[in-house]
Amino acid sequence: MVKIGSALLTDPEGGLSSEKLEGHVAALSQLRNSVPEVVLVSSGAVAAGYERLNYTARPRTVVAKQACAAVGQGLLIQAYNGALSRHGLTAGQVLLTRGDFARRESYNNALNTLSLLLEKGIVPIINENDTVAVGELTFGENDLLAALVATLLQADYLIILSSTAGLYRSDPSGDSEAQALDRVDEITPEIRAMAEDSVSPNGTGGMKAKLAAVDLALSMGVPVFIGDGSGSDPDKIRMVLDGKGRGTYFGNPRVLPVGRKRQWIAYHANVAGRITIDDGASRALCEQGKSLLPVGLSALEGDFKAGDVVEVFCLQGSLIGKGIVNYSSSDLAKVRGMNTSQVKQQIAQERVEVIHRDDWVHCKCS
DSSP: OEEEOGGGTBOTTSSBOHHHHHHHHHHHHHHHTTOSOOOEEEOOHHHHHHTTTTOSSOOOSHHHHHHHHHHHHHHHHHHHHHHHHTTTOOEEEEEEOHHHHHSHHHHHHHHHHHHHHHHTTOEEEEEEOTTTOOGGGSOSSHHHHHHHHHHHTTOSOEEEEESSOSOBSSOTTTOTTOOBOSEESSOOHHHHHHOOOOOOTTOOOOHHHHHHHHHHHHHTTOOEEEEEOOSOOTTHHHHHHTTOOSEEEEOOTTOOOOOHHHHIIIIISOEEEEEEEOHHHHHHHHTSOOOBOGGGEEEEESOOOTTOEEEEEOTTSOEEEEEEOSSOHHHHHHHTTOOHHHHHHHSOOSOOOSBOGGGEEEGGGO
16 A cells, blocks of 8 residues: 655646656556555645646635545546556546445445455555545545555555655754654654644645554554655665665554454444443453443443444443444343343343444454
8 A cells, every 4th residue: 555645746836747646656566566456545636636726826725625626636547547557557546535434335335346446457546535525524634544545455564655754753844963763663652742743835744644644554453654755766665665765664563453344343433322331341341352241231322223333431431442232222221231031031132242242342443
């Protein structure tokens, strides 16, 4: 998985730079020689479009950005297809919103479509559907989108290319002697403090946003590289996988990939209610790997139905995880605190577990 930022695709005036784009495509083509499945998350649609709409700088209003995206997205994919075709490759455009991840059916459809494109040798080029995405349905910027897609596909690596050579100990724009970190195994408070919110004129995300994306990817078992993607060297992406990239490598080999169902529960599903459980049930869920039974319930909040995702809290008020509930809130209220035999006498319920252990995500992943 490769993500390319806006600053690497546009000229100083904000228009799409065909020279820069051709250089990135050459590097992607070179990567394909050794890695058969390559996915690209590309920024640049708004930046590519605002010149055609006679804006002199990146617009600030939502409607103006969406109009620019409507024009720029076509220009961007057209440019990519033209460049890729010269290397014998074909692009497949995939536009996503936050809502596509929140709905499990859409989430699975996105996975199936991307998987088929890769099976057919197509290079998926993914961007946010800026033209229609609003408010809570947006990703904020494409670093998060790249991390979400990388975890969805259980990618071997996420490479985020930008105009900076990784994470520095201090802001390089104000400190000529600032040093970049070669490797980070965990996103600690000290590491977060090193991040800056500065952005390039044609970009939208700073290092703070990138670290948030890294944190998400690492929690799902996907290692990340953030580094300099400028220049026309066709080996620049291949060199990253060889450990020779100019930037920072993030990863912890002890973290194993998380299954897609648990990914969806932890990061994407809308929460329909909350359940408070007693100490015995907390231990059973978090320490013993067991399912949640009605006998351990202490309190319920919200109006939810079977199949919804709910948050689970301990008696002390701390969130301990999320899970897919097998009862509606009304049925659960009837059996709260009952043992298994009492539940079967009270209601006709196919599954006795409130949340099965296979449908549960501990808060360390949420």
